[in-house]
Amino acid sequence: MANIAPGLGGTFKQSTAEGRALESLIFLQLAEKTSNNNPDGRNAVNGTFDDEQGLYTAVYSLPATQVINTQGQLVITASPFLVGLTINPGDDNPTFKSTVPEAYLLEVLMYVQNLERTPAKNPQNRNAVTGNYNSDTGVFAGTVALPVSFSLATDGTIAIAAQPYLQT
Numbered sequence: 623m624a625n626i627a628p629g630l631g632g633t634f635k636q637s638t639a640e641g642r643a644l645e646s647l648i649f650l651q652l653a654e655k656t657s658n659n660n661p662d663g664r665n666a667v668n669g670t671f672d673d674e675q676g677l678y679t680a681v682y683s684l685p686a687t688q689v690i691n692t693q694g695q696l697v698i699t700a701s702p703f704l705v706g707l708t709i710n711p712g713d714d715n716p717t718f719k720s721t722v723p724e725a726y727l728l729e730v731l732m733y734v735q736n737l738e739r740t741p742a743k744n745p746q747n748r749n750a751v752t753g754n755y756n757s758d759t760g761v762f763a764g765t766v767a768l769p770v771s772f773s774l775a776t777d778g779t780i781a782i783a784a785q786p787y788l789q790t
Contacts, residue, residue, distance in 0.1 A: 623786035624737055629712020636784070639734050642718070643751070644768055644784040646727045647680055650704075653723060659704045666703070666724070671770065671782060678768045678784070682731070684724050686755060686762040698755050698762060700724040728753075728762060737788045748787050 624639035634649070636642045650667045654660045669680030685701040702722045709726045711719050718733070720726040735751045737743045753764030769785040 624734070624743070624788035624790045626717040626733075626790075627715055629710075629716025629718070630714045631710065632712025632716060633710045638784065638786055639717075639730070639737060639788060639790075640768060640784040640786050643730050643734050643766070644678055644770065644782075646723070646730050647678070647682070647766065650723050650727050653704050653707055659707055661705060662703060664703050667727070669766065671772075673772050676769055676771060676785070678766070678770045678782075680766040681763070682727070682766065683761055683763040684728055686728070686760060688755065688757055688760075698728075700728040700762065701760075731764070731766070734788070737790070743789045744787070745789065746787055750787070 625637060626639050626642060628637045634642055634645045636645045647667055647669055651669055654665060666684050667680055667682045669678055671678050685703055686698050687701055688698050691697050702724050704723055707723050709721050709723055711721060718726060718729050720729045731751050731753060735753055738749055750767045753762060755762045769787055771783050771785055773781045
């Protein structure tokens with residue numbers, strides 16, 4: 623389980639990287655469906671749940687900019703396209719710091735991808751998150767295949783949760 627510092631009082635509540643990835647992906651998908659938030663009708667995240675496989679799969683395509691900072695480092699940042707939405711990363715030094723949904727999602731996905739590259743943190747050698755930046759198009763795109771579980775409460779509520787596969 624890849625525990626993170628969730629940020630007290632933040633927008634998102636999941637305390638694992640896998641859970642935070644699922645939560646931020648769904649947040650963006652839902653925001654894209656609201657025309658007031660998405661006046662251009664952009665579909666940057668397209669995801670589905672497969673209860674047979676126990677997977678949430680998605681493709682994402684986020685507009686992004688690339689700059690070289692004053693230290694000579696390449697910095698890629700997701701460009702906002704949603705209107706009127708901000709993220710509260712929370713207090714108490716949260717793992718993720720971005721305050722706009724698009725940048726927050728990219729931050730979380732690249733955090734998960736970085737953990738996946740480290741064998742000691744990814745003992746099952748899963749590659750659930752991919753991502754590439756295309757400097758010609760200004761798009762950061764990739765895929766997601768997160769393991770999930772489904773449960774049905776006695777009141778009929780359906781719960782979907784990301785299953786941990788990484789370690790911190």
